[in-house]
Amino acid sequence: MKQLIASFLLALAIMLPVQAQLLTPGATGSTGNQPLDRIVAVVNDDVILQSELGDAVRSVQQQYAGHTEQLPPLNVLQQQVLNRLILMRLQVQKAQDQGITVSSEDVDRAVAGVAQQNKLTPDQLRAAVEHSGASFAAFRQQLADQITVQRLHQSVVQNSVSVTDGEIDNLLNSPTYKTGEVHLAHIQISIPGGADAAAIHAAQAKAEQAIAAIKGGMDFHAAAIRFSDAPDALDGGDLGWRRMDEIPAAFADTVESMKPGDVSAALRGPTGFHILKLIGERKSDRTMVTELHARQILIKPSDLVSEAQAEQQAKDIYNRIVNKHEDFAALAKEYSKDDTTANIGGDMGWFKPDAWGTAIGAQLAQLKDGQVSQPFQSPAGWHIVQRLGTRQSDQTVQLQREQARQAIGNRKAEQVYDDYLRDLRSDAYIKILVPALRGADNQADAGASSQAG
Numbered sequence: 116m117k118q119l120i121a122s123f124l125l126a127l128a129i130m131l132p133v134q135a136q137l138l139t140p141g142a143t144g145s146t147g148n149q150p151l152d153r154i155v156a157v158v159n160d161d162v163i164l165q166s167e168l169g170d171a172v173r174s175v176q177q178q179y180a181g182h183t184e185q186l187p188p189l190n191v192l193q194q195q196v197l198n199r200l201i202l203m204r205l206q207v208q209k210a211q212d213q214g215i216t217v218s219s220e221d222v223d224r225a226v227a228g229v230a231q232q233n234k235l236t237p238d239q240l241r242a243a244v245e246h247s248g249a250s251f252a253a254f255r256q257q258l259a260d261q262i263t264v265q266r267l268h269q270s271v272v273q274n275s276v277s278v279t280d281g282e283i284d285n286l287l288n289s290p291t292y293k294t295g296e297v298h299l300a301h302i303q304i305s306i307p308g309g310a311d312a313a314a315i316h317a318a319q320a321k322a323e324q325a326i327a328a329i330k331g332g333m334d335f336h337a338a339a340i341r342f343s344d345a346p347d348a349l350d351g352g353d354l355g356w357r358r359m360d361e362i363p364a365a366f367a368d369t370v371e372s373m374k375p376g377d378v379s380a381a382l383r384g385p386t387g388f389h390i391l392k393l394i395g396e397r398k399s400d401r402t403m404v405t406e407l408h409a410r411q412i413l414i415k416p417s418d419l420v421s422e423a424q425a426e427q428q429a430k431d432i433y434n435r436i437v438n439k440h441e442d443f444a445a446l447a448k449e450y451s452k453d454d455t456t457a458n459i460g461g462d463m464g465w466f467k468p469d470a471w472g473t474a475i476g477a478q479l480a481q482l483k484d485g486q487v488s489q490p491f492q493s494p495a496g497w498h499i500v501q502r503l504g505t506r507q508s509d510q511t512v513q514l515q516r517e518q519a520r521q522a523i524g525n526r527k528a529e530q531v532y533d534d535y536l537r538d539l540r541s542d543a544y545i546k547i548l549v550p551a552l553r554g555a556d557n558q559a560d561a562g563a564s565s566q567a568g
């Protein structure tokens with residue numbers, strides 16, 4: 116049970132733990148034997164406490180129980196976790212400034228989702244969280260913060276990212292366009308905006324140090340935790356499965372030349388140096404889908420037609436089609452209230468099974484070609500449908516275009532939000548008060564923050 120709890124508390128614990136009460140001598144509720152909690156970092160007008168950092172670090176350690184060799188030394192792990200906490204704190208602050216809110220109902224749905232993913236009921240999830248020693252109220256707050264940051268991300272990219280048909284055509288026609296999917300992991304060594312030659316050289320040296328460690332036998336997963344400064348560093352840099360068209364063009368040729376298990380050299384990108392590992396690959400197949408051809412008659416209740424009258428009218432029309440053999444198309448033109456199909460005899464064209472909704476799709480699935488359904492109800496009203504035919508359709512081209520649109524959009528969104536986070540951090544007041552937690556990359560920032568203070 117502890118391992119189960121650790122697996123779904125890990126991501127939450129390293130996001131934004133509930134702000135603890137700073138304990139000071141004489142504070143209400145303090146005792147003579149209670150240790151003082153200290154501030155380890157100041158983030159704008161907020162603080163991160165030692166207790167928060169300690170809880171987050173312990174969650175990571177619990178997640179890697181039995182695989183502690185993959186974790187870096189404690190001080191490096193603390194630096195990684197603190198950096199994640201700082202970044203999450205900044206995002207939540209920004210979201211609150213923009214008026215982004217999360218309701219109790221939103222959190223209830225998130226709790227239900229976490230429970231379902233772990234094959235538990237919400238009550239069982241609560242019991243499991245509390246059994247692990249964590250506060251369920253804190254767990255809910257962490258979920259609320261996660262939703263808050265997701266909504267901030269959406270608000271940042273939704274008005275900044277658009278994809279044109281021309282961009283899709285250019286991608287699909289490009290000699291660099293590649294199909295298939297790859298499972299990648301990465302290590303990112305970022306370069307601050309406006310970095311000088313010395314900072315770039317330092318980042319490159321750190322990337323080469325990571326490569327040397329991997330060649331010396333260090334697991335890539337462990338190297339990502341130790342060296343990477345990407346948000347997914349504590350996940351071992353795992354990027355999951357991605358289509359080749361989602362990979363930046365600067366890296367695609369390198370990935371294509373790799374075999375599963377290979378690790379790339381340090382690749383220079385817009386934000387720094389990247390080291391890639393190809394974990395697996397799979398080819399894309401042609402996409403064949405079943406399409407249906409059908410027609411319908413829709414009878415809608417209205418101010419003049421009650422629900423019962425609409426149902427009876429649908430039954431009467433069904434009887435005229437099936438028993439009196441009247442023409443379906445003629446009846447559709449006369450009686451159907453569906454604006455898109457009535458004038459063409461109810462013809463719905465060729466479509467995927469659920470394109471017209473699950474209620475219609477379920478009815479058509481039970482019919483044979485030429486059969487007419489009994490009247491049935493959907494939110495739109497009462498329907499009569501006739502299945503006219505089925506076919507297998509090659510959707511490869513359409514799917515490729517949709518995937519290309521998504522790939523271009525994802526690339527743009529990642530770049531937009533990465534730039535947003537870099538600006539957010541550079542514009543913030545951040546002061547790490549414990550020297551051992553700063554790390555080499557934070558020393559200059561710490562000095563600048565001290566001057567600002």
